[in-house]
Amino acid sequence: MEPIRLRLFDWWSRYARDLPWRFGRTTPWGVLVSEVMSQQTQMSRVVPYWTAWMRVWPDAASLAAAPKAEVITAWGRLGYPRRALRLQECAEQVAGRYADRLPQDYDQLVALPGIGDYTASAVMSFAYGERIAVIDTNIRRVLSRVFLERESTGGAVSREERQLAWNVLPKDERSEDAGAEGEGPEDAGVEDSGAQGDSGRLGLADPQVRSAAWREPASARWNQAVMELGATVCVARKPACDICPLAGHCRFLKAGLPGLGAGRTRPRQRFAGTDRQIRGSILQALRQASGTPLSKKELQPLCADEIRLDRCIVSLDDDGLLEIGQDGLLRLPK
Numbered sequence: 001m002e003p004i005r006l007r008l009f010d011w012w013s014r015y016a017r018d019l020p021w022r023f024g025r026t027t028p029w030g031v032l033v034s035e036v037m038s039q040q041t042q043m044s045r046v047v048p049y050w051t052a053w054m055r056v057w058p059d060a061a062s063l064a065a066a067p068k069a070e071v072i073t074a075w076g077r078l079g080y081p082r083r084a085l086r087l088q089e090c091a092e093q094v095a096g097r098y099a100d101r102l103p104q105d106y107d108q109l110v111a112l113p114g115i116g117d118y119t120a121s122a123v124m125s126f127a128y129g130e131r132i133a134v135i136d137t138n139i140r141r142v143l144s145r146v147f148l149e150r151e152s153t154g155g156a157v158s159r160e161e162r163q164l165a166w167n168v169l170p171k172d173e174r175s176e177d178a179g180a181e182g183e184g185p186e187d188a189g190v191e192d193s194g195a196q197g198d199s200g201r202l203g204l205a206d207p208q209v210r211s212a213a214w215r216e217p218a219s220a221r222w223n224q225a226v227m228e229l230g231a232t233v234c235v236a237r238k239p240a241c242d243i244c245p246l247a248g249h250c251r252f253l254k255a256g257l258p259g260l261g262a263g264r265t266r267p268r269q270r271f272a273g274t275d276r277q278i279r280g281s282i283l284q285a286l287r288q289a290s291g292t293p294l295s296k297k298e299l300q301p302l303c304a305d306e307i308r309l310d311r312c313i314v315s316l317d318d319d320g321l322l323e324i325g326q327d328g329l330l331r332l333p334k
């Protein structure tokens with residue numbers, strides 16, 4: 001395991017995307033916001049939204065006190081806007097029940113609105129440095145390929161996958177030593193793999209950030225690095241094995257990539273022409289109206305099918321994302 005870890009840590013410290021919520025530069029609450037925003041949305045798209053959001057609502061208490069209309073507006077085009085309201089519900093509980101401090105406890109985290117196993121584990125690992133196996137689609141794909149010589153099956157996480165994730169998770173005893181001066185990745189005897197992941201990435205150019213990356217507990221570094229490898233190099237359909245730092249250790253590559261892509265159970269979801277798109281357009285129109293209520297007639301250009309438009313309006317109302325006044329006009333909730 002040690003050579004695999006060393007190669008991966010070296011790659012991580014050189015080529016990780018320098019995202020603003022990484023490497024100890026934000027609060028645990030900021031990490032949680034980044035995780036919620038990144039569910040079903042690419043991280044690169046999340047950065048400007050996260051930055052603006054944290055400037056206005058840096059903690060749970062400020063978000064809890066915000067008008068819903070502002071929260072929905074700030075969510076912008078991130079998609080699945082119910083997440084914004086769930087995040088605000090979560091903020092209300094953190095502010096009220098935990099004195100504005102995000103719990104450092106897995107069970108308390110998963111009990112909060114909108115937080116499931118993955119998000120709770122990610123916060124425990126990335127924000128608090130606790131040793132816990134984080135399991136998402138990218139991590140499952142990489143671990144399954146490297147260690148089990150096959151594609152991840154998709155669907156619910158199996159016992160075997162969970163056990164594997166725990167088995168390969170590094171211990172943290174030496175994490176502080178590893179961060180000591182002179183023990184960075186350059187001194188670990190690992191040659192640059194040349195793996196740059198997706199083109200155009202800067203990696204960790206700032207020496208201070210790079211040093212912070214190396215000081216994180218080994219388990220947190222491992223979780224983030226495996227996930228990053230799955231997001232940028234060991235991708236589902238066309239893994240870039242020629243630049244992968246784990247190529248020399250990967251059983252799946254050695255076996256000739258058997259059944260590549262077979263684990264993909266869900267086809268990519270179409271967006272154009274769906275109710276999701278119409279719902280997004282309705283919300284966008286209400287945001288742009290800046291508090292001025294709109295009539296259904298004003299929204300009709302968004303969807304020629306009146307029954308469908310009604311259905312989308314009703315579903316947004318059911319989700320608490322808009323309000324229908326007694327005058328029949330639509331507005332974002334207060």
Ligand code: SF4
Nearest residue numbers: 234239241244247250
């Ligand atoms: S060698 Fe290829 S299949 Fe194996 S981990 Fe790297 S990118 Fe994935």
